[in-house]
Each structure stands twice: as C-alpha cells, then as structure tokens.
Amino acid sequence: MTCSEFMALLDDLFEDEVGGDLRADLDEHLRGCEHCFITMNTTRQTIEFYANRELYPLPDTLRERLEVAIMEKCRRC
Amino acid sequence: MKPSATETIQLPGTEEVHPDVALVARAREGDLQAFETLVRQYDRQVFRIAQHITQNKEDAEDVVQDAFLKAYEKLHQFQGNSKFYTWLVRIAVNESLMRLRKRRTGKMVSIDEDVETEDGSMPRDLADWGPDPEQMYNQSELAEILRKTIQGLPPGFRVVFTLRDVEGLSTEETAQALGLSVPAVKSRLLRARLQLRERLSRYFRKKNGDGVQ
Numbered sequence: 001m002t003c004s005e006f007m008a009l010l011d012d013l014f015e016d017e018v019g020g021d022l023r024a025d026l027d028e029h030l031r032g033c034e035h036c037f038i039t040m041n042t043t044r045q046t047i048e049f050y051a052n053r054e055l056y057p058l059p060d061t062l063r064e065r066l067e068v069a070i071m072e073k074c075r076r077c
Numbered sequence: 078m079k080p081s082a083t084e085t086i087q088l089p090g091t092e093e094v095h096p097d098v099a100l101v102a103r104a105r106e107g108d109l110q111a112f113e114t115l116v117r118q119y120d121r122q123v124f125r126i127a128q129h130i131t132q133n134k135e136d137a138e139d140v141v142q143d144a145f146l147k148a149y150e151k152l153h154q155f156q157g158n159s160k161f162y163t164w165l166v167r168i169a170v171n172e173s174l175m176r177l178r179k180r181r182t183g184k185m186v187s188i189d190e191d192v193e194t195e196d197g198s199m200p201r202d203l204a205d206w207g208p209d210p211e212q213m214y215n216q217s218e219l220a221e222i223l224r225k226t227i228q229g230l231p232p233g234f235r236v237v238f239t240l241r242d243v244e245g246l247s248t249e250e251t252a253q254a255l256g257l258s259v260p261a262v263k264s265r266l267l268r269a270r271l272q273l274r275e276r277l278s279r280y281f282r283k284k285n286g287d288g289v290q
C-alpha cells in the first residue's frame with residue numbers, strides 16, 4: 001500500500017469502517033511508515049480539537065434577541 | 078403566508094420517527110409554538126455554522142434570522158426524505174455564502190471555490206506534535222489559534238470540515254446539505270483536515286527538532 005492509498009482511506013479508518021484484508025494492509029503500512037503514523041495521529045488530534053470546543057458560542061442575550069426577531073418575522077408572514 | 082399543510086411528511090408507524098417530524102407537521106399547520114421549538118433546538122448550530130463560513134458575527138446573526146425565516150416560508154417544500162436539520166443546514170449554508178459574497182463586493186464565492194485547483198491530498202509537513210499541545214497554551218489562546226487556523230481555509234473546505242467534524246453530520250448528510258457527491262465530500266474533507274493539521278503544526282510541533290523532518 002502506498003502513502004496516497006493510505007491517506008485516501010483515512011476517514012474510513014477513523015470511522016472504523018474498514019475490516020478484513022484492507023484493515024490488515026493499513027496496519028502493515030502504518031507499522032512501516034512513520035510519516036503516515038504521525039499524520040494519522042496529528043490529524044485525529046486536529047479533529048478532536050475542533051469537535052470538542054465551542055469556538056463560536058451564542059450568548060444568551062443575543063440568542064433571545066434573535067429568537068424574538070425570528071418569531072416576529074414569522075408572525076408577519 | 079402560512080406554510081401549506083397539504084403534504085404528508087411521514088406517518089407514525091412501526092419505524093422510529095424523529096421528533097422533528099411532528100414539530101414540522103404542526104408548524105406547517107400554522108402552529109408557531111412548534112416552529113419556535115425548532116428554532117430553539119437549532120439556533121446555536123446555525124449560528125456556529127454561519128460564523129464558521131462568514132467569519133463575521135453580524136453576518137452570522139443575519140444568517141440565523143434569514144435561514145429560519147426562509148425555512149418557515151418554505152416549510153411546505155420540505156419533503157421529509159432528509160432530516161429537518163439537514164434541510165435547515167442547506168438553507169443556512171446558502172445564506173452564509175451569499176453574505177460572504179456580499180462582503181467580498183461581488184467576488185464569486187461558492188463551495189467550489191479554490192478546491193478544484195489545489196491538490197493537497199498528501200501531507201507535506203511531517204513534523205510530529207509535542208506530547209500535549211493543550212499544555213502549551215491556555216484555553217483562550219488555543220481557541221484563538223483554532224479560529225485563526227480555520228479562517229485560512231478556502232470556503233469550500235471550511236464548510237465541509239465544519240459540517241462533518243464540528244457539527245458531526247455524516248458524510249451522506251454533509252453531501253445532501255451541500256448538494257455534493259459523497260466522493261467529493263470525502264476528498265474535500267481529507268484535504269481540509271490535512272491543511273488544518275499542517276497549519277496547526279506551526280503551533281504544536283515538537284520543539285528542539287525532535288520531530289520527523
């Protein structure tokens with residue numbers, strides 16, 4: 001398996017959607033390729049950083065104001 | 078204008094029915110309280126998506142209002158073959174791209190922008206990260222780094238990454254919300270993730286040259 005082929009299957013690997021021979025090929029590639037091993041781990045960390053943080057929280061006061069405005073517009077429809 | 082209640086969305090049967098289905102049905106019949114429940118359920122997510130795409134708070138506020146209003150007006154067009162949330166996301170993404178276009182004074186902005194010309198499906202930076210990047214920065218510094226980093230992605234990558242990895246939509250739902258094929262979503266997602274990873278490496282790479290170079 002080449003590095004490009006490994007990368008193309010990265011999402012399936014994260015989603016645990018590969019099994020059987022293909023999974024064995026991926027594991028074998030990982031054992032011999034430090035580059036792909038590092039990329040896989042740091043990419044996984046990248047995803048976790050963004051998934052676990054609220055970068056754009058909606059403050060309660062703004063939320064209330066927006067909801068009032070939306071419902072007012074809907075009433076006028 | 079009240080949404081038409083003539084179309085059947087889905088009848089409760091033996092299959093599990095998403096709670097939104099009943100709310101949408103009631104809202105179509107003019108029950109504003111049911112629609113308000115949907116607004117309260119999804120306004121945070123719509124705001125977050127809009128902020129990620131427009132990178133502007135005022136635009137994101139406008140998008141939240143316009144997206145829900147448009148959803149209410151077009152409720153009769155909602156077929157029920159996708160989740161209400163996926164349908165709403167599609168509206169919110171289109172509204173966000175429109176706002177982005179306006180801000181760039183007419184410059185074309187679409188989810189295809191800059192994504193066809195760049196390859197980027199192979200990482201270039203091979204540096205490993207320190208053992209715990211979270212210990213290198215405090216929470217607000219880290220949040221700022223993450224915001225700055227995602228800002229630099231082309232909109233076509235940013236939107237796919239946001240829906241898939243921030244909002245947790247499946248690949249199929251992301252494809253449906255963006256009107257893209259599943260392979261196109263997968264390809265953009267890979268490139269978005271690798272670009273973000275590479276940009277974050279500037280902050281998180283191992284010091285003293287002990288990463289793989």
